Amino acid sequence: MIxxxxxxxxxxxxxxPRMTSLLVRPLVDRLYNPDDLSTVYCLLANRVQFLRSQSDEALHYTxxxxxxxxxxxxAARILRRFHEDHPRRPGLLLLANVLVSGFDPFDAAxxxxxxxxxxPQWPAQERGGRERKLTALELAILxxxxxxxxxxxxQRVVDAVYRGLVVYTPVSLVDILPxxxxxxxxxxxxxRRASILNHRRLIVPRLRNLIELWHFAVLLTLYALTMIHCNGNTHGTRxxxxxEAAFSIFTAGWVLEQFAAIIEHGWEVHAQNLWSFLDITFIFIYAMYGAAxxxxxxxxxxxxxxLPILCTAAPVLLTRIAFNLMPDNIVFxxxxxxxxxxxxxxxxxxxCFTGFLLGLVWLMRTNFDTSTPSWQANSPTYVTIGKWLFWIWFGLDGTGIERTADFHAVLGPTLAVTFAFLGNTLFLTILVAILTNTFSKIMDNSAAEIEFRRAVLTFQGVKSDSIFAYPPPFNMIALAVMLPLKFILGPAAFHYVNVAIIRTVNAPLLLIIACYERRRVWARGIMAKSSSRTWHFGLNPYGDIQAVFGTEPPREVVEAIEKLDVLSESVELQQDIAIVGGHHSDWGAHVAQARRRKESSGSVYESAAY
Known part of the structure; x- marks a missing residue:
């Protein structure tokens, strides 16, 4: 790449088209190897390094x-070639190995x-030789x-992982209960081949999102009941x-689950989640509430x-519900x-503006005699001066400009007016311009943004830490009991005990999941058997539009189309050569012939790349 x-x-x-033909496609032809699944991972690792080195090499920033x-x-072109060369279910498994199978950056070294x-990093936990491995999808998100x-x-792989069609054991940064x-x-x-109580279905992203949404609904319900039935007088604080007790216990388990989710793949990946900043805000509020x-x-x-501190969590929790229900909304x-x-x-x-606060405070000290008893009564405090600047910043009140004349007849108002120009005019203008630019970039590429957020949710939904299999507040009990038990029992005995407890705690949920998935597979099998016959139900006036494309044309029509393709191939070939240009006529003929062959074989090919 250098x-x-x-x-x-x-x-x-x-x-x-020119850069595609001269640079991108030759690199794809050189690097693509059907037997090497790590090429996409290596390209994304180099991308991460180039993005990080831009701050160290200012001259080579762009x-x-x-x-x-x-x-x-x-990397996207190579992944597309894997997709084109390996269709159907075996191809899906190959693509999944390319994107979600772990690779070691020091492999073969x-x-x-x-x-x-x-x-140096967090001490790696024993994973049977799979420590320190990263996935290509994780690097793409990072x-x-x-x-x-x-x-x-x-997206084919992301959708399969999200629905649980592709399953794997993810590699996390650190596990609380490994x-x-x-x-x-x-x-x-x-x-049909899995066990009825398959505890590994608890980490399927689609099911995991529903489970986490249910946990948050319980949290919100307990929070509402706590605030409705709280005692407003000071005599009830003891x-x-x-x-309130149920809310405190359940929320402690929910916070433990969020902490485990943060350290599962690191903060850089977790911060890509839409509601990560809301979770951190609520955890901070809950910590202050717990201490008080x-x-x-x-x-x-x-x-x-x-309880007054806990009241401030209401806008955070209600806003998070909207983010959970509409994670694909471009506005969020x-x-x-x-x-x-x-x-x-x-x-x-x-x-930067803290300097104005200190300047006004020190200017006030030079005007008031701090040794007199009337010092505290006549001089404004730090909070008062900060409040004046805050009102000036948002253009709400100009009292601070008038009162700073008491500090100094000239320098006081000068500092306040300068702060008003820089804060209320310049800063807000820059802020609006930056936010407008960010919003316009997202709207211009809204489809990719939505798919990227969906990939983030899918990747974060696959959990390796067994602490996620215990719903709050049972996860705190599991942490207090199972973690010490891990150091007493061997790996095999601890695994069987852990799985048995997980299946016992989640037995009703696992039964519902098993019945639903088996019912869905059975229904799909019935539909596959009857796919040879086309049935049209309902009063849909546009049903024939879809039905006509699902009907095989007569044989004589197919033969006529094939003859037309042969006759028009020479004309299309000349058009392709004219598009490429006279200097690359031989290459253009080769490209056109390759395109004809790929189109005749029915494979997906983007002619716009030429």
Missing amino acids: AAIDDPYTLGELRT VNIARATLCELV PDEVRRRGRS SESKILVASLAC DHYKHHPVSLYDP KLGIY RAIELLLGFDINLA IAMHAMMRDFMRLTFIAIW
Whole structure:
């Protein structure tokens, strides 16, 4: 990639027909190997490195971005070739191995190079030789490779993993309750051959999302009951009601589940989730509530502080429900991206504008005599001055500009007016421009953004930590009992005990899942047997439009079409040569013939690439 790209190119320039024919396609032809499944992973690993090195090499900033984009384009083309060359169910299994099978970055390296080159990280847990492995899909999410994720081949695998058709044991960063006695490779799932109480179906992303949504609904219900039945006077702060106790216990288990989800694949991947910032906000509010409630109960203080803090969680929880119910909504996707830019820019502004606060406070100290008793009565506090600046920032009140004249007749108003220009005018203008640019980029590529978020949900839904198999608050009991038991029992005995308890706790849910999946497979088999006959039910006036394309044409019509293709091939060949140009006429004829052959064989081929 370094040899191929030495100048900055945008994505649009790299996707032009000329760059496709001179650069992208030769790299695909050279790197594509049907027997090597790690090529896509290696290209995405190089993309991650180019994106990270752009901050270290300022002179090659745009060049490294172009190289990273080229890595993504070539990886998407290679993945498409795997998809075209391997159709049907065996091809799906091959694509799944390409995207979700783990690879070691130091694979095939000598032991000396491994010891010298590996970076320090969290102590790797024993996984039978599968430690420190990453997947191509994880690297695509980490590097935000939305072109590759939105491709047909990648979405085929993502949809199969989401529905549970493709099952595998993921490799996580660290597990709270690890159980790696059995490792299940990437395989296709058949409900008729699986056990009735198959505990591994609890990590299927579609089912996992429904389970987590149910857990959050229980949390929201307990929260509402707690706030409705809370005692508003200070005399009730020493008592813990039944609803508040149930809410506190269940929420502690829910927080444990969220913490395990964060360390499952790391914060960089978890932050791609739409409602990750809402979860962190609620966990912070719950921690403050827990600390204040513990002080009230243990020390006997009637300060009534915990429940008011808990009231601030209402907008967070209700907003998260909307994110859960509509994760594919482009408005919420844009809101997530704009929130990230807003927080980053606001933090920078607060850091810079703190100088105005200190300048006004120190200017006030030079005007007031701090040794006199009237110092506290006549001078405004830090909070008051900060409140003035906050009102000026949002253009709500100009009191601070008038009051700063008491600090100094000239310098006080000068600082306040300068802050008003920089904060209320310049900063807000820049903020609106940045958020508008972010929103326009997302809307221009809305389909890829939706597919990328769906891939994030799918990848995060496959869990390897057995703590997720225990619903809250049973996960806290499992952590307190099963984790010490792991150090007493052997790996095999702990696995069997852990699986037995998981199946006992989730027996009703596992039975419902097994009956549903077997019923669905049986219904699909009946439909497959009767697919030779076409039945049309209902009063649909447009049903014939779909039916005519499902009907085989007469044999004489097929023969006539084949004869027309032979007669028109020479004309189309001349047109292709004219498009390519006189300098590449031989290459154009070769491309046109290849396209004719691929179209006649019925394979999917994008002629627009020429």
